Amino acid sequence: MKTLDIRARMFLAAMLPLALISTLLASWALFARYDDVQSAYEQRNRLVSRQIAMASEYGLFAGNRTQLQGLAASALHEADVRWVGIIDRQGLVLASAGNPLDAPALTASLLAAQGHMPRRRLDWVSQPVLASDIALDDLFDGAAEPTVRANRQLGQVVVAFSRQTVDDQKLNLALGGAVIGGLSLLFGMMLALVLSRGVLLPIARISSLVHQIGQADFQQVHAQRAQISPTDPLHDLQVSIHAMSDQIWATRDELQAQVALATQELRDKKEEAEKANLAKSRFLAAASHDLRQPTHALGLFVSRLAQLEHSAQTHALIGNVQASVQALQNLLDGLLDVSRLEAGAVQVNKRPFALAALFDQLAQDLSDAARDKGLALRIRPTGAWVLSDATLVYRILLNLVNNAIRYTEHGGVLVAVRQQRALGLLQIQVWDTGVGIAPEHLLVVFNEFFQVANAARDRTKGLGLGLSIVRRTADLLGHPVTLTSRLGAGTRVSLTLPVIDQPSASEVVFGGEENTLADLQGVRALVVEDDALALAALQSVLQGWGMQVVGVNGTLAALQQVAQGVRPDVIVSDYRLPGDANGIDTIRQLRSALNADVPACLMSGDTDTTLIGQAQAAKLSLLHKPVRPAKLRSLLRRLLVE
Amino acid sequence: MRRLLRHLILCCLLGMALAASAQPLSAQVVLVSSESAPAYAETTRSLLDALQRSGLSAGAVDVLSPDELTRRADAGRLGPARIFVGLGVRATQSLLAVDVNAPVLSTLIPRRSFEQLLRASGRKASDQLSAIYLDQSLRRQIALVRLALPQAQQIGVLLGPDSVAKLPELRTQAQGAALLVRPAEVVSDQALFPALREVLDGSDVFLALADPVVFNSTSIQNILLSSFRARVPMMAFSTAYVRAGASLALYSSPTQVGKQAGLVVMAALRSGHLPEQPIEPDDFLVDVNPNVTRALGLTLDGVELRQALRRLERLP
Numbered sequence: 015m016k017t018l019d020i021r022a023r024m025f026l027a028a029m030l031p032l033a034l035i036s037t038l039l040a041s042w043a044l045f046a047r048y049d050d051v052q053s054a055y056e057q058r059n060r061l062v063s064r065q066i067a068m069a070s071e072y073g074l075f076a077g078n079r080t081q082l083q084g085l086a087a088s089a090l091h092e093a094d095v096r097w098v099g100i101i102d103r104q105g106l107v108l109a110s111a112g113n114p115l116d117a118p119a120l121t122a123s124l125l126a127a128q129g130h131m132p133r134r135r136l137d138w139v140s141q142p143v144l145a146s147d148i149a150l151d152d153l154f155d156g157a158a159e160p161t162v163r164a165n166r167q168l169g170q171v172v173v174a175f176s177r178q179t180v181d182d183q184k185l186n187l188a189l190g191g192a193v194i195g196g197l198s199l200l201f202g203m204m205l206a207l208v209l210s211r212g213v214l215l216p217i218a219r220i221s222s223l224v225h226q227i228g229q230a231d232f233q234q235v236h237a238q239r240a241q242i243s244p245t246d247p248l249h250d251l252q253v254s255i256h257a258m259s260d261q262i263w264a265t266r267d268e269l270q271a272q273v274a275l276a277t278q279e280l281r282d283k284k285e286e287a288e289k290a291n292l293a294k295s296r297f298l299a300a301a302s303h304d305l306r307q308p309t310h311a312l313g314l315f316v317s318r319l320a321q322l323e324h325s326a327q328t329h330a331l332i333g334n335v336q337a338s339v340q341a342l343q344n345l346l347d348g349l350l351d352v353s354r355l356e357a358g359a360v361q362v363n364k365r366p367f368a369l370a371a372l373f374d375q376l377a378q379d380l381s382d383a384a385r386d387k388g389l390a391l392r393i394r395p396t397g398a399w400v401l402s403d404a405t406l407v408y409r410i411l412l413n414l415v416n417n418a419i420r421y422t423e424h425g426g427v428l429v430a431v432r433q434q435r436a437l438g439l440l441q442i443q444v445w446d447t448g449v450g451i452a453p454e455h456l457l458v459v460f461n462e463f464f465q466v467a468n469a470a471r472d473r474t475k476g477l478g479l480g481l482s483i484v485r486r487t488a489d490l491l492g493h494p495v496t497l498t499s500r501l502g503a504g505t506r507v508s509l510t511l512p513v514i515d516q517p518s519a520s521e522v523v524f525g526g527e528e529n530t531l532a533d534l535q536g537v538r539a540l541v542v543e544d545d546a547l548a549l550a551a552l553q554s555v556l557q558g559w560g561m562q563v564v565g566v567n568g569t570l571a572a573l574q575q576v577a578q579g580v581r582p583d584v585i586v587s588d589y590r591l592p593g594d595a596n597g598i599d600t601i602r603q604l605r606s607a608l609n610a611d612v613p614a615c616l617m618s619g620d621t622d623t624t625l626i627g628q629a630q631a632a633k634l635s636l637l638h639k640p641v642r643p644a645k646l647r648s649l650l651r652r653l654l655v656e
Numbered sequence: 657m658r659r660l661l662r663h664l665i666l667c668c669l670l671g672m673a674l675a676a677s678a679q680p681l682s683a684q685v686v687l688v689s690s691e692s693a694p695a696y697a698e699t700t701r702s703l704l705d706a707l708q709r710s711g712l713s714a715g716a717v718d719v720l721s722p723d724e725l726t727r728r729a730d731a732g733r734l735g736p737a738r739i740f741v742g743l744g745v746r747a748t749q750s751l752l753a754v755d756v757n758a759p760v761l762s763t764l765i766p767r768r769s770f771e772q773l774l775r776a777s778g779r780k781a782s783d784q785l786s787a788i789y790l791d792q793s794l795r796r797q798i799a800l801v802r803l804a805l806p807q808a809q810q811i812g813v814l815l816g817p818d819s820v821a822k823l824p825e826l827r828t829q830a831q832g833a834a835l836l837v838r839p840a841e842v843v844s845d846q847a848l849f850p851a852l853r854e855v856l857d858g859s860d861v862f863l864a865l866a867d868p869v870v871f872n873s874t875s876i877q878n879i880l881l882s883s884f885r886a887r888v889p890m891m892a893f894s895t896a897y898v899r900a901g902a903s904l905a906l907y908s909s910p911t912q913v914g915k916q917a918g919l920v921v922m923a924a925l926r927s928g929h930l931p932e933q934p935i936e937p938d939d940f941l942v943d944v945n946p947n948v949t950r951a952l953g954l955t956l957d958g959v960e961l962r963q964a965l966r967r968l969e970r971l972p
Contacts, residue, residue, distance in 0.1 A: 072878060076882065146874075146877040148900050150897070153894075154790065154894060
């Protein structure tokens with residue numbers, strides 16, 4: 015059922031009793047009037063017929079038809095009289111007047127009778143005509159009286175009356191009643207409307223008031239306070255609602271002030287923390303940059319030193335120095351990776367690639383390290399293709415296998431693939447037979463700087479950044495990493511990636527270049543480096559690879575060399591150069607001066623993320639200092655082939 | 657006022673009678689009245705007056721109702737009354753039903769009713785059982801017609817079962833007065849109007865003779881109307897008819913009847929017997945309806961007519 019709104023309810027509540035009473039009153043009055051009209055009509059009918067009966071007494075006694083006919087005819091002049099019949103006591107109609115069709119069926123009767131002819135809308139009244147009874151108070155006939163009584167009836171008068179007039183009167187009454195009833199209802203409706211408005215308007219005001227409170231429009235609510243009329247039927251309620259509204263307003267303002275205060279404090283603390291973090295980052299960046307230059311040079315020098323002829327003892331010493339430099343460079347790389355990941359500077363570039371190439375690279379990079387520890391590094395070949403960022407996946411695997419080698423003393427390390435075709439996934443699993451991880455450490459090994467069984471923080475064991483980098487990188491790629499381990503029995507780390515079918519040859523990205531590496535012998539290189547020590551080290555390493563090197567300390571010098579006719583096959587430039595110059599601009603100027611798209615690469619000690627973006631935009635390979643000679647060499651080879 | 661007084665007196669009388677009835681009946685005269693209607697009370701009073709005036713003490717008369725009479729007779733307490741007087745039909749009837757062992761005089765009774773009662777009881781009128789009739793003699797009535805309407809030639813009468821027997825005497829009396837009788841017999845009330853028209857057609861006067869089939873409270877109105885319309889004056893036998901519209905009436909008043917009865921009772925007390933044959937009233941009144949007579953173009957005076965009639969009958 016449709017719910018009546020308050021207006022309709024109010025209207026009904028006011029209207030219904032009124033309508034009921036007015037209808038009842040009108041009906042009562044109407045019926046009373048009907049009765050009056052009807053009884054007056056019947057009374058008049060009886061009166062008329064009685065009068066005719068009285069007048070026809072002597073005519074009936076004398077059997078005077080002429081007189082009776084005259085009587086009947088004159089009776090017809092009475093209003094509503096349609097037929098008059100005067101009947102003697104034998105039932106013979108002595109006189110009649112009017113339409114014979116209106117004559118009722120007659121029965122001689124001593125009693126007055128009346129009836130109705132609905133079809134002709136007539137009422138008839140039968141009135142016996144009795145001889146007038148005169149009390150004689152006579153001593154003569156006292157005894158004989160009862161025998162005579164029965165024969166008092168002389169005849170009967172029957173009169174038919176039309177109901178037309180009375181029906182018309184009733185109709186008029188009904189119409190009048192209906193009009194009066196309708197008018198009173200109309201009046202009642204207006205009254206009900208006025209009355210219900212009197213209640214509804216305050217309710218509507220309160221409703222809008224509450225709505226405004228609901229909308230927290232306290233200003234508006236407060237403005238209406240002055241408008242409350244003391245004569246308003248809901249005055250007290252409105253006053254209370256206003257009081258409530260003010261209370262809520264005050265409380266809200268107070269709360270808002272408190273929240274604002276708390277927010278401000280939080281914001282301050284956040285800014286403080288951000289400042290501290292920025293300071294830390296700056297410190298790390300600066301420190302790592304400053305550390306890189308000498309480490310870079312040191313690496314290159316040691317590399318160059320190792321190329322020379324030495325005694326076995328010296329060679330062993332150089333090997334130790336090289337290992338130490340390697341460790342130092344690894345530490346710096348780890349720090350660099352973490353800072354880059356943390357800065358969100360690593361761009362994910364997902365493309366299909368074959369795991370086989372990645373595994374070959376892994377074997378090439380880490381076989382020596384494993385062999386050095388006396389471990390068997392087995393990488394199970396696979397033909398699977400995955401959709402991911404090859405560089406980042408490689409970095410994950412490099413860290414995982416490095417870790418495995420680091421924490422394994424006996425046995426070996428296994429890298430294998432387990433396919434989950436049904437799920438469209440593939441797991442790269444790295445097994446080791448190392449020290450394992452205690453269950454209580456399983457949750458924290460992915461944290462930065464956490465190292466199992468390295469409470470003394472032996473830095474030859476790394477900084478403890480490997481798993482942290484793995485986790486961050488995997489999160490970035492959206493590849494789950496799971497770790498299962500038993501203390502003393504070994505560890506298995508699984509990386510899950512989406513597997514795909516082998517695409518067409520054109521999409522192949524990674525791998526295979528080892529076969530097409532160019533020979534560096536006799537290649538002309540132009541090296542731009544402002545740090546004299548680093549320049550000397552780099553020059554000596556490149557020359558050790560059989561390259562012809564021209565080293566300059568800035569852009570101008572490099573351009574002068576070009577102007578003097580130097581035509582390099584490859585350009586290697588430091589990013590940060592004296593003055594406002596940088597490696598990217600220098601390379602661009604040199605290329606334009608040379609009028610050729612000479613292969614070039616950048617080197618930098620900065621971990622600044624914008625630099626990586628700029629290098630990518632300029633399509634230049636960026637090497638972070640300290641640059642490993644092997645890496646530089648493979649890059650140069652690749653650049654020269656391209 | 658007068659009426660009230662009459663009632664008061666009647667109540668006193670009844671009270672006395674009741675007081676007396678408590679004792680064994682020792683009165684000389686026992687009066688049995690049919691009812692307490694004014695006519696009977698008036699007759700009773702008149703009778704008692706007459707008795708007292710004749711020297712009979714009030715204690716010598718007992719007034720009873722018919723029922724009381726029957727009760728006392730059943731109880732054997734009727735006592736040594738010397739004469740019983742019955743007023744009206746009922747009283748006479750109850751007296752006839754009781755063995756009173758004394759003369760019984762019936763009064764205030766129409767001839768017809770007395771004769772019927774005699775027939776019913778199997779008795780005959782004698783000096784122990786007599787009556788004073790209410791009916792006026794036909795001779796007196798014809799004489800009055802002659803006096804009142806000297807020009808009348810034909811006299812119309814409606815005869816019912818009771819009155820038809822009077823026709824021969826009526827003819828005789830009328831003949832003596834040089835009047836022709838136009839009679840018509842009414843067998844039932846349905847034939848009333850044709851008979852009436854026959855009678856009135858050509859009559860100079862319409863003489864009403866008591867007969868309940870013809871003249872009763874229901875028919876009288878139309879009879880009077882018919883006679884009035886026919887412009888035939890009607891002479892009736894009771895003052896009630898005059899009130900209802902008859903031109904004149906010849907009748908005896910209750911006072912007159914009571915007075916006459918008192919004289920008869922005194923005579924009986926003295927002689928020990930009653931007149932052997934029932935007697936007719938010796939005094940009478942003539943009532944005239946002045947409106948009707950005036951409308952009919954007549955000038956009549958009741959008092960004068962009574963006196964003239966009395967003179968004619970050589971009465972004082």
